[in-house]
Amino acid sequence: MTRPPSTGHGWASCSDCTSPVHPDDRFCETxxxxxxxPRDRVELVADRLGAVSDRGVRHRxxxxxxxxxxxxxxxxxxxxxxxxxxxxxxxARPDLASQAAVDAALDVLVTGVEDPDTSSRAAVRAASSAxxxxxxxxxxxxxxxxxxxxxxxxGRTATVASVGDSRVYWLPRSEGGARPLTxxxxxxxxxxxxxxxxxxxxxxxxxxxxxxxxxxxDAAPLDPRVTTVHLDAPGVLVACTDGxxxxxxxxxxxxxxxxxxxxxxxxxxRRLVGEAxxxxxxxxxxxxxxxxxxxxxxxxxxxxx
Amino acid sequence: MTTPSPTPxxxxxxxxxEQEAADRLVLRGRVHQTxxxxxxxxxxxxxxxxxxxxxxxxxxxxTPEAAEVIVIDxxxxxxxPAGTDRAIAEAATAAVREMRDGVHFxxxxxxxxxxxxxxxxxxxxxxxxxSRAQAISALEVTKVGGGTRIGRWLRAAGELLADHPGAIRxxxxxxxxxxxxxxxxxxxxxxxxxxxxxxxxxxxxGDLWRFDELHAVxxxxxxxxxxxxxxxxxxxxxxxxxxxxxxxxxxxxxxRLWTPxxxxxxxxxxxxxxxxxxxxxxxxxxxxxxxxxxxxxGGEQRDFHLAIDVPSGxxxxxxxxxxxxxxxxxxxxxxxxxxxxxxxxxxxxxxxGKDQAWITATWTDDPDIDTGRAEQVQRAETExxxxxxxxxxxxxxxxxxxxxxxxxxxxxxxxxxxxGIGQDELVRQIDELFDPETDTxxxxxxxxxxxxxLEIITTWRPVQTRDTEG
Numbered sequence: 001m002t003r004p005p006s007t008g009h010g011w012a013s014c015s016d017c018t019s020p021v022h023p024d025d026r027f028c029e030t031x032x033x034x035x036x037x038p039r040d041r042v043e044l045v046a047d048r049l050g051a052v053s054d055r056g057v058r059h060r061x062x063x064x065x066x067x068x069x070x071x072x073x074x075x076x077x078x079x080x081x082x083x084x085x086x087x088x089x090x091x092a093r094p095d096l097a098s099q100a101a102v103d104a105a106l107d108v109l110v111t112g113v114e115d116p117d118t119s120s121r122a123a124v125r126a127a128s129s130a131x132x133x134x135x136x137x138x139x140x141x142x143x144x145x146x147x148x149x150x151x152x153x154x155g156r157t158a159t160v161a162s163v164g165d166s167r168v169y170w171l172p173r174s175e176g177g178a179r180p181l182t183x184x185x186x187x188x189x190x191x192x193x194x195x196x197x198x199x200x201x202x203x204x205x206x207x208x209x210x211x212x213x214x215x216x217x218d219a220a221p222l223d224p225r226v227t228t229v230h231l232d233a234p235g236v237l238v239a240c241t242d243g244x245x246x247x248x249x250x251x252x253x254x255x256x257x258x259x260x261x262x263x264x265x266x267x268x269x270r271r272l273v274g275e276a277x278x279x280x281x282x283x284x285x286x287x288x289x290x291x292x293x294x295x296x297x298x299x300x301x302x303x304x305x
Numbered sequence: 306m307t308t309p310s311p312t313p314x315x316x317x318x319x320x321x322x323e324q325e326a327a328d329r330l331v332l333r334g335r336v337h338q339t340x341x342x343x344x345x346x347x348x349x350x351x352x353x354x355x356x357x358x359x360x361x362x363x364x365x366x367x368t369p370e371a372a373e374v375i376v377i378d379x380x381x382x383x384x385x386p387a388g389t390d391r392a393i394a395e396a397a398t399a400a401v402r403e404m405r406d407g408v409h410f411x412x413x414x415x416x417x418x419x420x421x422x423x424x425x426x427x428x429x430x431x432x433x434x435x436s437r438a439q440a441i442s443a444l445e446v447t448k449v450g451g452g453t454r455i456g457r458w459l460r461a462a463g464e465l466l467a468d469h470p471g472a473i474r475x476x477x478x479x480x481x482x483x484x485x486x487x488x489x490x491x492x493x494x495x496x497x498x499x500x501x502x503x504x505x506x507x508x509x510x511g512d513l514w515r516f517d518e519l520h521a522v523x524x525x526x527x528x529x530x531x532x533x534x535x536x537x538x539x540x541x542x543x544x545x546x547x548x549x550x551x552x553x554x555x556x557x558x559x560x561r562l563w564t565p566x567x568x569x570x571x572x573x574x575x576x577x578x579x580x581x582x583x584x585x586x587x588x589x590x591x592x593x594x595x596x597x598x599x600x601x602x603g604g605e606q607r608d609f610h611l612a613i614d615v616p617s618g619x620x621x622x623x624x625x626x627x628x629x630x631x632x633x634x635x636x637x638x639x640x641x642x643x644x645x646x647x648x649x650x651x652x653x654x655x656x657x658g659k660d661q662a663w664i665t666a667t668w669t670d671d672p673d674i675d676t677g678r679a680e681q682v683q684r685a686e687t688e689x690x691x692x693x694x695x696x697x698x699x700x701x702x703x704x705x706x707x708x709x710x711x712x713x714x715x716x717x718x719x720x721x722x723x724x725g726i727g728q729d730e731l732v733r734q735i736d737e738l739f740d741p742e743t744d745t746x747x748x749x750x751x752x753x754x755x756x757x758x759l760e761i762i763t764t765w766r767p768v769q770t771r772d773t774e775g
Contacts (some may be wrong), residue, residue: 016622017566030593032565032615032625034665057621058671060340283672 011102033093037061039095043266044288046070049080050266051288056243058282063087064241065098065146066286067106071113079113080153081106086166086241088145088214097131097144098272104130105150108171116152116159117226123150124161124224128215135217145216148224149182151239153290158237161226164211165189165242171255172235178251181237183225185213209242234294236268243285246274265289329360329369329554330602332631332645336662337681337769347614349626351664352576352681353647354769359604369554370410370472372429373547374462374503375400377422378480379414380453381728382513389510393479394444396539397422400477401440403547404432409472411465412440415458416451417486428468451484455518456495463499473601474503475550476499476526477543479509484518492518499527504553504600506546508533512674512754515701520764524581527600530764532757553601557634558643560597561590563661564613564627571612573597576685577766578607596632596640606768610685611664620670629662681769687726692763694719695735699756709750711750716742734762 011020012187016033027034039062042053047070055062065085072078085101087094105123112119135143147164158166162182171178184187187210191197202208213220231237236258238244248254254272261271272287338351377397383390397412404410409429412422423432423440458478466474484492505518505526511532523530533539560583565569575581587595599607615626629647632640647662669676678686698712698719716739723731738751738759751759 016618016624027625028565030566032568033618034623034625055621058669060667217640 021185039065039099042066043270044068045266046291047080048265048291049082049289050264050269050291051084051286052083052266052269053286054243054273054277054284056277056282056284059089059284061095062163062284063089063094063098063146063217064243064284064286065095065102066239066288067102068288069106069111078154079116080290081109081113081151082239082290083109083123083127083148083150084166084239084286084288085149085215086147086164086243086284086286087213088147088216091142091145091216093134093144094146096134097146097216100130100134100144101127101146101148101177101191105148109152111151113152113154116154116157117228119227120150120152120159120161121224124148124163124215124222128219128222132214132217142198143217143220145214147211147241148215150238151181151237151288151290153231153237153292156231156292156295157228158231158290159226159228160239161224163222163224164214167240167242167245169238169240169251169254170229170231170235171238171251172231172233173259173264174233174235175255177233180251180254181227181229184211185225231292232295235292236265237290237292238268238272239288239290240272241284241286243277243281243283244272244287245280246283247281248272265291308313327406330558330643332356332643333358333451334645334647334662335771336647336649336664337679339675339677339679340665340667341674341676342617342666343676344620344668344670345617346610346668346676347617348571349664349666350587350610350612350678350682351627351662352608352610352679352685352769353629353662353664354489354606354608354681354771355631355645356606356771357602357604359552359602368405368407369556370409371405371407371551371553372466372468372469372472372474373404373550373586374411374413374429374465374476375636376413376419376462376476376478376597377447378416378453378482378510379447379449380416380451380480380482381449382453382482383449383507383510386511389481390447390449391509392535392537393481394447396479396543398444400543400547401432401437401444401613403544403551405551406431406433408432408551409469410436410440411529412444413458413461413463414447414671415454417454417457418451419457419461422447424564429465437491453480453482453587454487454491455480455484455485455522456492459492459495459499459505459522459718462505466503470558473553473556475528475553475601476503476505477508477546477550478505478519478522479508479510479539480519483509483515489518493521496522496525501598504528504550506550507531508539508542508546509757510539511535512752514757516760520760524579524764527579527581529579530694530761532754532761534754549603550601552588552603552773554603555633555643556601558599558602559588559632559634559640560599560609561594561630561632561640562587562597562611562627563594563625563629565625566593568626569614569617570595571614572610575599576608576610576688577768580688580764580766596634598634599631599706606608606771608681610682613664615666616645618666618668620668623665623667625663626666627664629664632658675760684726684769685766687722688728688766690720691722691728691731694722695763699751699760700701702751702753709746713739713745717741728767731762734759 014028017031019030040055081280085098087098105127108123149166506528583597698715701708701712
């Protein structure tokens with residue numbers, strides 16, 4: 001945070017009227033403007049990882065949460081981990097729900113990279129418990145809830161877990177082969193899968209954003225979809241909330257944007273989120289990017305024992 | 306820190322007892338507002354409803370000092386109808402009987418001049434068995450004769466009460482006639498000079514007094530104006546007024562308002578139960594903070610309506626339009642913050658509690674988001690419009706057929722609105738003089754008494770429904 005020296009130690013300046021603002025104040029004492037919430041725009045970077053989460057224009061708070069971790073385990077090499085959650089706006093404190101889920105899941109995933117399938121399932125359970133605990137603090141009609149998606153890349157193997165309609169895409173650098181690795185727990189997906197509606201009709205239906213599974217006290221018993229895939233080409237893995245995929249038409253569209261961005265995970269995340277904002281997306285938007293280099297890269301080889 | 310700046314000075318403590326008295330009142334409030342404004346909109350409205358809980362008689366040894374002056378009309382007019390003068394004296398007697406031990410009191414008789422009924426000279430006297438008996442004896446031999454100069458009565462009461470700074474200071478003023486021996490400007494000046502010294506309840510006996518005169522007194526002094534149909538009901542009414550006054554626990558409370566630089570305060574009013582516009586009564590603390598007097602408080606419920614123009618923001622931006630809390634005003638004009646908490650419903654369904662009422666604005670372009678006024682605000686605004694229509698209609702009583710026809714139309718509209726917001730008692734009272742089938746006055750037209758009653762009821766409004774959740 002920039003703190004103009006003229007305003008004294010620790011004081012910031014109001015983004016609206018430029019008056020000095022005490023660091024503890026949430027609102028400017030001069031013009032009343034709410035100070036930007038640190039979560040309004042989150043940018044994270046780690047080794048071969050980058051993530052951007054943006055409040056967008058419709059919501060008062062950024063109800064999406066994102067976390068990234070880069071860890072090296074003792075034997076098989078290093079792992080890249082991300083968790084992305086989208087708070088359900090109809091519930092209480094969706095911003096707390098998504099953050100609690102991300103924090104709890106990351107704690108589990110960083111300690112279980114030797115068996116990503118097992119640790120991904122454990123991470124979903126931990127995230128679920130963390131969200132349920134929020135609702136026991138303040139009983140309300142609609143308890144806090146959120147979606148969940150995690151991706152763990154170890155070597156050339158990706159393990160993804162999802163609950164709800166947040167997604168992971170695999171976007172290889174070469175043309176073709178871009179595809180989602182997750183399946184939505186959503187009314188739209190189920191309507192199409194069961195053949196009751198065509199894809200175009202489902203996409204226009206007012207229920208298109210309704211999800212059929214989530215984390216929270218009022219959720220159905222957990223049945224996370226966990227998938228492990230082999231990545232045989234250089235590319236990027238993108239974990240995102242519906243704010244991103246609402247406006248970007250399918251994996252090829254995304255792959256094109258990635259190809260046009262600098263070869264850097266944070267730059268790619270910025271490009272994706274920026275494009276969604278440019279296309280007038282109103283919702284919170286989050287994209288986390290894991291860079292998967294060409295197979296020859298040394299760091300993907302097992303460490304010498 | 307998010308307290309209104311400047312941070313209130315440390316509590317001055319003239320005596321230990323007074324300092325403790327500040328803690329006798331605990332406020333719980335709620336903010337009713339819609340959180341969003343359309344692009345370029347600047348006007349923010351909110352109702353702040355406050356429930357005050359007093360310590361009551363839980364700590365009888367710690368009751369705050371109280372000072373009470375009773376002013377009774379002894380002008381010549383009180384001999385008509387016969388016995389009115391006696392009933393007035395008996396009502397004062399009932400009030401004296403109700404006086405708690407230790408309350409400093411006096412009884413004054415008002416005509417063109419002010420006569421001391423009890424005590425006959427000196428300042429206020431503490432109530433005890435002896436002083437109450439002496440005051441009651443003095444009331445038995447009250448003489449009648451002379452004019453009506455209410456401004457002088459107020460000044461006399463104010464002079465006696467000025468010697469008791471920091472006490473709960475209250476005057477009961479009773480008259481049966483118009484302020485006919487004094488210019489209105491003289492009365493207004495007397496109100497101005499005494500309004501900071503005391504709270505005052507007014508009672509009009511019969512139907513020859515003027516609502517606007519007594520209401521000017523009571524609204525400036527945080528009290529009520531009521532009509533007493535005949536003198537026989539006075540004793541009970543006086544007992545109730547005394548009890549209400551004795552139940553006050555903090556003598557002077559002000560609404561403290563913080564607004565952003567560049568904001569304009571359109572309205573600060575107590576919207577219920579007694580409607581009082583406080584907008585013009587601001588005392589500046591600084592450019593952004595002002596105090597609005599609300600009189601003495603005990604355990605009670607009140608609602609306040611605020612309307613603030615703030616510089617508009619861009620869509621997605623949130624701004625504090627105002628922050629409100631309540632402070633005790635001490636005799637040296639210093640302030641201490643009362644114990645208070647305000648709840649606000651969040652758009653996500655949760656609630657947050659703060660020691661100030663936060664009134665915010667978030668601008669939006671989204672047509673699906675409600676940017677209108679909160680239901681509670683709309684209700685308060687409707688009540689104001691109803692009161693305007695009724696007062697305009699009643700001021701036309703006795704002014705000829707053209708004015709009456711216009712008045713009937715005003716009443717028709719007022720009645721429609723009152724029905725719309727479920728003000729059943731007001732509708733019932735309108736229907737006593739107005740026939741909704743024909744939209745005309747009932748045969749014979751409204752009597753003076755009916756007109757007074759209708760004007761009075763516009764000053765009283767039910768407080769907003771309290772949310773019992775949580």
